[in-house]
Amino acid sequence: MPVPPPPEPIPGARLLFSLDPSVSHLNHGSFGAVPVAxxxxxxxxxxxxxxxxxxxxxxxxxxxxxxxxxxxxxxxxxxxxxxxxxxxxxxxxxxxxxxxxxxxxxxxxxxxxxxxxxxxxxxxxxxxxxxxxxxxxxxxxxxxxxxxxxxxxxxxxxxxxxxxxxxxxxxxxxxxxxxxxxxxxxxxxxxxxxxxxxxxxxxxxxxxxxxxxxxxxxxxxxxxxxxxxxxxxxxxxxxxxxxxxxxxxxxxxxxxxxxxxxxxxxxxxxxxxxxxxxVLRSLGVDRVRAHNAALAAYGQRVVGDALGVAPERLPAPGGPAVAMRLVPLPPGVATTLDAARALRAEIADRLAAEVSVAGWNGRGYLRLCGQVYNTPEEYDRLAVRLPTLLARR
CATH class of the missing domain: 3.40.640.10 (Type I PLP-dependent aspartate aminotransferase-like (Major domain))
Known part of the structure; x- marks a missing residue:
């Protein structure tokens, strides 16, 4: 099953934020990001x-x-x-x-x-x-x-x-x-x-x-x-x-x-x-919601495919507006709070990507978010590099 295409970017949205452009900020759900205005x-x-x-x-x-x-x-x-x-x-x-x-x-x-x-x-x-x-x-x-x-x-x-x-x-x-x-x-x-x-x-x-x-x-x-x-x-x-x-x-x-x-x-x-x-209304509330949810779904698919997770095994969020998605990690990886924190820090340090990692009920999960400052290429880079990092661990 092919990966669905990502949504069209919202022009100029990335420039509204002061985020470090050398880092892929894929975890908006934890601390958000405050627009420059x-x-x-x-x-x-x-x-x-x-x-x-x-x-x-x-x-x-x-x-x-x-x-x-x-x-x-x-x-x-x-x-x-x-x-x-x-x-x-x-x-x-x-x-x-x-x-x-x-x-x-x-x-x-x-x-x-x-x-x-x-x-x-x-x-x-x-x-x-x-x-x-x-x-x-x-x-x-x-x-x-x-x-x-x-x-x-x-x-x-x-x-x-x-x-x-x-x-x-x-x-x-x-x-x-x-x-x-x-x-x-x-x-x-x-x-x-x-x-x-x-x-x-x-x-x-x-x-x-x-x-x-x-x-x-x-x-x-x-x-x-x-x-x-x-x-x-x-x-x-x-x-x-x-x-x-x-x-x-x-x-x-x-x-x-x-x-x-x-x-x-x-x-x-x-x-x-x-x-x-x-700021949100200026971009269009419904437009932002649709963009973020579609981008998170794209990220879930490309990273899930890279980790060998079949599309039907990717957790469904329960609604089309959800801009956070889970990707199951290999068995035994990040199953505890300490292990999840360590993996999150390693992904940040080695892959220059900020993500959320959680151990829930004995299984580790990567949580990816979509926001107007994100691009499909950020998820693509994570998908290419994450399997190697996990294999080395």
Whole structure:
């Protein structure tokens, strides 16, 4: 089966970024890349802050944050009054967990596709409160219907106090049926936290269409915001129960301001985040999504072919808009966290390519992303050189 042709590049898109041209940046999903226009907007805000810190922090900053939040919430399809800006998904998840007042005997249910830092946050909160963390196993090849049934069977009404599911999984690049999972949990009276780290900018679904009690997504990955910009969206019945991790001077203002205001943080990234949406819209949101997904699919095929993986054995992402794809590595390669980190570093050092490598359920996987600054030739070079590197290891 021939490799499908790559998408046509978006003219001039590569010039919008300040990435090192000697490196193939094929891992946008981990830390994103901030467009030059957004960098400059943030620097102007930093210059303003440093020119008169007292004025910057005490005269209208809360209102400026609120204005930025409303702009970002509108893009996400979320209620701005139920949205709080936070540093990242892990921080948002921690806010939710510590606001639930878990008790001994309560359970937090997750899947084995969850992000490691969120799992650590769950473990810490359970240890602190006496609650229990449970994980259900979802096969990589499970259909949406099977995912729903697996999670349904894992719910324990009366004991499960929170279900955490990913909208698009980080280690396995799999699109989960988030809205269907929320509906199943709601039938059993279980609130749901949706980890949507990769959704803003990549996936077309609005927050409202997911319907979760809690939804948290990063804007610094696929929505071109400065790093440290994420949105925690909370359904109306829960808002007064949400407390910040650190109490500061806006505590009496209620949600969302009391979560957002942390005194002397650098808020310039949040204030500059709408510029990232301007860049995305200037390129064409649908155009960017289609390009990135098609390019990731191309990269998966050419690298998969080079490693001898038949096309039908390449994991399917579960949706045409997904701009992250997995390539299984040879058996025994990168099966643990330490081994995966070592291989990622070796690929970066020897092949000048930044990729994500994960060990998941005893198998190593290469995760490739597609972004407007990438070219098909970058995946072609990796496909030529990676088999030799793996053979030498």
């Amino acid at each position: 957004v960098q400059r907007a943030q620097q102007r805000l930093r210059d303003e802050m440093e020119s008169n810190p007292l004025r910057f922090f005490t005269q209208g900053l809360v209102d400026r944050i609120t204005h930025a939040r409303r702009h970002l919430a509108a893009f996400l399809g979320a209620d701005p009054d139920g949205t709080a800006l936070v540093g990242n998904v892990t921080a948002g998840a921690a806010v939710v967990l510590q606001s639930l007042a878990l008790r001994p005997g309560d359970e937090v249910l997750t899947t084995d596709h969850g992000y490691g830092a969120v799992a650590l946050s769950v473990a810490r909160e359970c240890e602190r409160t006496g609650a229990v963390s449970r994980t259900v196993t979802v096969p990589l090849t499970a259909t949406d219907e099977e995912v729903v049934e697996i999670v349904r069977a894992g719910l324990r009404p009366g004991r499960t106090r929170l279900l955490i599911v990913d909208q698009l999984t980080s280690p396995t690049a799999r699109l989960f049926p988030a809205a269907a999972l929320v509906a199943v949990a709601r039938e059993r009276g279980v609130p749901v936290l949706v980890d949507a780290a990769h959704a803003p900018g990549m996936l077309p679904a609005s927050v409202a269409s997911v319907g979760a009690d809690f939804w948290v997504g990063n804007l610094h990955k696929w929505a071109y915001a400065p790093r440290g910009t994420a949105a925690l969206v909370v359904a109306e019945p829960w808002r007064e129960r949400i407390q910040p991790l650190v109490v500061s001077w806006e505590q009496g203002s209620g949600f969302p301001t009391r979560v957002e205001w942390q005194a002397t943080l650098d808020y310039t990234g949040w204030l500059a985040a709408p510029v990232g949406l301007f």
